[in-house]
Amino acid sequence: DGVTPLFIACEKGQLECARLLLEAGAAVNQACNDGATPLFAACEDGHLEVAKLLSSYGASRAATPFGTPEEIATEEGHADLAAWLVASRGWTPLAHLETLTAARATSLLRGGASLHEGEPTPLRRAAGGEGEAAALIRRAAAPWSPASHSLFPAPARARAALLVLSLYEIHERYHLDSAEAENGIAALDFGHCVLGFAIARETE
Template sequence: IKNTPRANSSCFFTPSLWLLQEKLGSSNFVSDWSPLHDASIHGRLLTLKKLISQGSDVNLVTTDQVSPLHEACLGGHAACASVLLKHGAKVNGVTVDWHTPLFSACVSGSVACLNLLLQHGASLHPPCDVASPIHEAAKRGHVQCVEILASHGVNIDHNIKHLGTPLYVACENQQVNCARKLLESGANVNSGKGLESPLHAAARSCSAELVTLLIDFGADIWAKNAKSKRPMELVPPASPLGRLFLQKEGPLSLMHLCRLSIRRCFGHKQHQKITGLLLPDELKRFLLHV
């Protein structure tokens, strides 16, 4: 009997179970753990190829419906994922926790796996709000994954009741670079979790960098949450962040208002569209917040 390498699993693999699967040859057969899963999560490419050449089913799943492709992406092993996909692995397979291989790639932050899955038709839309790839990438600070998903047309303002928007999740977890990438891609700066805005999350975490970033992109400092609290009212009294909010209480400059208005006109593809404008580089840098 062999324990699975997943730390959160109590499943076991037995040789007799594996032999039974090989004998039945059914893609619907459920195994707790297999050598194929083991090779995939550890990136053992030669072993994986050998098992497939011997007839192992690439779509064999565990009792939690975890496939070898899920494991390869979770481990960030693009070469293994590529072999599995070439042999018919289901690109949009879903586990009992609603995880897709795309979600697993966003957990590991593997850009190679993410690109590979998208090339093979992976769906950008989560089968359930429990496991959203863009939210997971934002939460973990995987900026390149956020950028790739945004460039492929994912809904960057997808609002999940228990999580909020990807921008809110990034701010809640103090992922400044992900928040910036989302804002550059046209995310709604004031859309958060219910009445709680991303600025509320940034103020609560006392992140001056996030607060400055959000206000520069037009965050409403007067917005009130469900408890009728403004972002600045969530800042500890002695915090320097309170002074920053006071400095930002006045009206925005005409130049700032123009920048926000122009970016708003371009919508979610504002970064690409502004880059392509026939304008002096200095003006483009200003519009791009560079």
């Protein structure tokens, strides 16, 4: 009937099994033949943590032939789950701080996930949040530096690498002697500071 391993894991509330499947690339929104999705199955049976995990992978909350995930959670009396679905309506995957592992947060940040989209935004949620995911988001929001380089999207990392290489090539071209070495180091340090303004995490 088109039922996937992910659907079964979510229906049965098998959180770690669902996590492994999603990490391996399972299609989060693949519905079975009757149109029910993994998120709908989790909400029908009241599996709050599974629903949070699916939502963090971008699970659609659109209506199925049986209603929306939010509607089925309410109808089945899963008040805590229904309340969470309402509260998280505007979240992007990166805003799911309580669910994201450090590896998943890093992957989203490196993939270009916005810090400023959604309601509330991931950065706003992370401002006073605890845990590794919140700390990574706060670090990613700072100007570019060697410490935050790994959390920037691929185009920004490539631009940073190019500009850093250019700074060193300029330094080498002038063949600074020992008397000028201190000034040369200062110039490189200045260059690294300027890079924080030259490399943007998100494009307008």
